Amino acid sequence: EDANGQFEMNWEFDDALATADKHSFFKFMVKSVAEKHGLKATFMPKPFKGLTGNGCHCHISVWDADGSQNAFADPSAELGLSQQGKCFLGGIMDHATALAAITNPTVNSYKRINAPRTTSGATWSPNTVTWTGNNRT
Structure with a gap:
């Protein structure tokens, strides 16, 4: 990502459980490989005061039952976001303070x-x- 020795890891989308398994295994693997080489790997949000911290974000989409239609997509809408997507986003924003207890x-x-x-x-x-359409924080 941004700090020395920091990398962004991405993998192809999957269902929630498979993605959680990939996330957990990745962290375990990185720490194990680092330890094998006499190093330490950390996923702490802010391990060093003057350097960029580590983050962990996810991309969320909701699809219909047969997986053919993204419920959040509407190509004709502003920024391509459907009304259902706007409502979902509004719910996340409305509960962001409470969600911080889980995400932080x-x-x-x-x-x-x-x-x-x-x-x-x-x-x-x-x-x-x-x-916003491209808020990086």
Whole structure:
């Protein structure tokens, strides 16, 4: 991603359980390989004060039962987002404060939010509940 030795890992979309398994296995594998080479790997949100922290985000889509129609997509709508997608997004935004207890489960998580500018000049961490077509935080 942004800090030294930091990488973004992506894999092809899948159902929620398979994706959670991939996520857990990936973290286990990285830590195991690092340890084998006498190194430490961390997924802490903010391990170093002056460097960009680590994040973990997911992309969510909802499809109809046969998997042919994305419920959030509407090519004719502004930014291609359907009314159902806007309602879903509104629900996430309405409950964002409560969701923070799940998405930021440790004290270290909050060290990443509102962290001072890093060497790269970015924190890539959301600190407000907002939405735009290309909000990178």
